[in-house]
Amino acid sequence: MQKIGVVLAMFFYLTSNAQEQATVMSYNVLNFPTGNIEGREDTLRQLINYIEPDLFLMQELKNDSGLQLILNESFSELPANYAASTFLTQQSNPSSNFRLQQAIIYNGDMFGLAQESFVQTQTRDINRFKMYYRGPDLNTGADTVFMYVYVAHLKSSQGTSNQEERLSNAQSFTTNLGFLPQDANVILAGDFNVYESNEPAYQELLDSTNFIRMRDPINSPGDWSSSSFQPKNILTQSTRSSSIFGDGAGGGLDDRFDFILLSDNMMRPWNTVVFEPESYYAMGNTGTCYNQSITDCSGGEWSDEILQGLYYMSDHLPVVMTLNLGVGSVGIANQQEETTALLWVNESLSLDWSKEEAVQITVTDLLGRVWLQAQHTVIRGANTIVLPKVANMKGLMLIRVSSASQQHTLKVVR
Missing domain, CATH: 3.60.10.10 (Endonuclease/exonuclease/phosphatase)
Structure with a gap:
């Protein structure tokens, strides 16, 4: 019953x-x-x-x-x-x-x-x-x-x-x-x-x-x-x-x-x-x-x-x-936005960017040491950027991508 x-x-x-x-x-x-x-x-x-x-x-x-x-x-x-x-x-x-x-x-x-x-x-x-x-x-x-x-x-x-x-x-x-x-x-x-x-x-x-x-x-x-x-x-x-x-x-x-x-x-x-x-x-x-x-x-x-x-x-x-x-109460009902614009995939940085512009990429470790600083021009939509200088980096890697309009940080453990 x-x-x-x-x-x-x-x-x-x-x-x-x-x-x-x-x-x-x-x-x-x-x-x-x-x-x-x-x-x-x-x-x-x-x-x-x-x-x-x-x-x-x-x-x-x-x-x-x-x-x-x-x-x-x-x-x-x-x-x-x-x-x-x-x-x-x-x-x-x-x-x-x-x-x-x-x-x-x-x-x-x-x-x-x-x-x-x-x-x-x-x-x-x-x-x-x-x-x-x-x-x-x-x-x-x-x-x-x-x-x-x-x-x-x-x-x-x-x-x-x-x-x-x-x-x-x-x-x-x-x-x-x-x-x-x-x-x-x-x-x-x-x-x-x-x-x-x-x-x-x-x-x-x-x-x-x-x-x-x-x-x-x-x-x-x-x-x-x-x-x-x-x-x-x-x-x-x-x-x-x-x-x-x-x-x-x-x-x-x-x-x-x-x-x-x-x-x-x-x-x-x-x-x-x-x-x-x-x-x-x-x-x-x-x-x-x-x-x-x-x-x-x-x-x-x-x-x-x-x-x-x-x-x-x-x-x-x-x-x-x-x-x-309009059936149930589960799903996107809380209006979440995209959780990140950055992903680390196959030893490359994947970005989903809102417009074409120049970005600054900075990679640091847990101690604040800078492993990479570089500028790239990204397109609107999906981008893949290879970062060869961090190939031997171990531990926690902080990847910061910034532009005139936005900034995102990604934490990667290697």
């Missing part, structure tokens, strides 16, 4: 809090807007009208014109007030001739954008957005619920070198998690280009020893590219059996490249932001069109019109899921 009372108390506590559902949609929009099919913003509008996403997380944007076109045209028929993040030209790998970027469009009636930054990688940026929930109690002094939304596009293609580069991309993300409160609500979405769950990049993203543990909500490990893998309805690429108009990949639906991962706390029913069970799916894929075009899928709720829209819009399928907001 006592156990029943506890369960009922928990039920009434959770259901007494104001709850709202948010639809999250992650989509590789294929070189938008410079692909070889005109009018794709109209095709995308059809898909957006069907899903009505509150968070739309994009990969393969080419320019700000494409972002504004999607915001103003593809979202034009939805009743909510939508807004977009700032388009930032790719900062990582600046010599690349194939530069792509990520961005988000969000329901401004439900969410606000508190901060934008990026994580620099070997391949391309991982964009980070600090969102807050505009809950019904926000203006009454209630604690603010924050989410950190990362949107990524990892290195493509098979082969050892590409796997290693994807792993490096993933490590840049997991390192950046160390700059957040450990109970942060975190979303990582995008085109990961991994072929199986044993691939090092995927294992790195889900490593239980990371500062914040991430989860795959559908937990379907295996060799996703194998013909024997089940269930096939989670596969996301390619929507086309052969490339059309010389743009995008062919081969039919036989890979799971597109993901939405969540921090472990978002899988817990008492958290402030909670994954809705059974809500995760690859749009349009009923599992009946393996190695075929998405237009060959049959069954399910998807009309021929929607399947054709998916076919012409991109060679990837969108991944969609639902979040319950």
Whole structure:
């Protein structure tokens, strides 16, 4: 009887809090807007009208014109007030001739954008957005619920070198998690280009020893590219059996490249932001069109019109899921800020800085002896600085990084 009372108390506590559902949609929009099919913003509008996403997380944007076109045209028929993040030209790998970027469009009636930054990688940026929930109690002094939304596009293609580069991309993300409160609500979405769950990049993203543990909500490990893998309805690429108009990949639906991962706390029913069970799916894929075009899928709720829209819009399928907001009392409810701007990782100093400027780095020991004084210019976002002069330093190391606008100190025991 006592156990029943506890369960009922928990039920009434959770259901007494104001709850709202948010639809999250992650989509590789294929070189938008410079692909070889005109009018794709109209095709995308059809898909957006069907899903009505509150968070739309994009990969393969080419320019700000494409972002504004999607915001103003593809979202034009939805009743909510939508807004977009700032388009930032790719900062990582600046010599690349194939530069792509990520961005988000969000329901401004439900969410606000508190901060934008990026994580620099070997391949391309991982964009980070600090969102807050505009809950019904926000203006009454209630604690603010924050989410950190990362949107990524990892290195493509098979082969050892590409796997290693994807792993490096993933490590840049997991390192950046160390700059957040450990109970942060975190979303990582995008085109990961991994072929199986044993691939090092995927294992790195889900490593239980990371500062914040991430989860795959559908937990379907295996060799996703194998013909024997089940269930096939989670596969996301390619929507086309052969490339059309010389743009995008062919081969039919036989890979799971597109993901939405969540921090472990978002899988817990008492958290402030909670994954809705059974809500995760690859749009349009009923599992009946393996190695075929998405237009060959049959069954399910998807009309021929929607399947054709998916076919012409991109060679990837969108991944969609639902979040319950304002559920419990655990998470970022106390509005913690990032706990540090500095980390010591792999014998290097990792900085997450708010703007491009000159910084002074000073390293001292417990006795106050100065081991290093140096000046560096850092960029806005993630930076990695190697400090070779402290390689032989033992014991407590104090690293102070200061600029005209801020100062941070990190204690490291070696």
